[in-house]
Amino acid sequence: MNLTDQLGTQHTFETSPKRIVSLVPSQTELLFDLGLEEQIVGITKFCVHPFHLKATKKIVGGTKKVHIDKIKELQPDIIICNKEENTLEMVEELCQICPVWVTDMYTIADNNKMIEDFGKLFNVRTEAQKWIDKINFAHQDFLKFIAPFEMQKVAYFIWANPYMVAGNNTFINHLLELNKLENIYAHNEKYPERYPEVIVQKMRIQGDPDLIFLSSEPFPFKDDHAFELGRYSHHAKTVFVDGEMFSWYGSRLIKAFDYFKKLRLRIGELHLHHSHSH
The missing domain is CATH 3.40.50.1980 (Nitrogenase molybdenum iron protein domain)
Structure with missing residues (x-):
């Protein structure tokens, strides 16, 4: 299986990676939402969603500084990083353990690409497509809401x-x-x-x-x-x-669209109230 990550690095996997170390909180949450809880072996101390993972998975450090030895001991098949969250030095060092998959996130389209990639990588294409469809639907719905x-x-x-x-x-x-x-x-x-x-x-x-x-x-x-x-x-x-x-990107976007609606309505009220008081 040949796949290219969002930095353009090509990776080859004989079989779908089974042992995952995730060094990005929002991506840990996404992996869980894709049904991959069993495959996650290591996370960061900032991976707070879902909350119980902190008790069941090995904490390997933060997003900027990790314990390389702890990661080695976990014998991962893949380590998932993000260009902004993790440092280049860290990625280079981790590459000596196993393939490091790096995501790069600027837009909702990038986010959907990441979910699609995870679907292929971890053989959960159907689940991935469900999340992409949900996000696209919520996105379109939000565009209608925000238009006025x-x-x-x-x-x-x-x-x-x-x-x-x-x-x-x-x-x-x-x-x-x-x-x-x-x-x-x-x-x-x-x-x-x-x-x-x-x-x-x-x-x-x-x-x-x-x-x-x-x-x-x-x-x-x-x-x-x-x-x-x-x-x-x-x-x-x-x-x-x-x-x-x-x-946060990943599956959290679904919650974000609902949050934005409430936030915009709250600000809208402030705004109306404000303009009347002049």
Whole structure:
């Protein structure tokens, strides 16, 4: 079986890989949802969905730093990584153990490709197709829902001290666009990085958002961050959002579309209320 991963690396497998180490939380959840729980042998400490896996599978470290020896002991047939979550050095080192399959995620289409690839790799094509169909249906349904909404400008914060945001060429930005939210930092030549550190004091002149999103992960934002950031905008509403819904790919997207509907309605109410008070 010859298959090419999302980095263009070609892999050859005699038989479908049976022992899987997954180093990406959202992909661990997807593997479980594809019915592959038995085949998963190793995960990271950040693989929190489904919750019971932490008790039943070997934890081999985090997403940036793993215990190579622990992975070797598990004798995996395949290790699943992601270009953004895991480092190149890590991937190169892991390649000495067994094939390392790397995903690369910018869009919903990339996500569907990953699910399709996993279907072929692990011989669960029917299950994979079911998830792709569900995601496509939810996606189309969401496009209808979002159509009447007006475009609003947003800043999506992922870190404080220093303040960092999601920029261009990120899965988060793709989902913001889907929500008809224009990311003020996405096409700003001052901030070409994907997750730039920004000067919040310049937020007004650098785009003046209608909304400031504070992601629940990877940084635990508090009310004082919300107040501080709010002061640097003219009128932005500061909203705490579920980071998993904006940054996890895989089967979680199904839950994300429902979450976005509730979020947009909640923001919509704020928006209407706001415009009446002038």
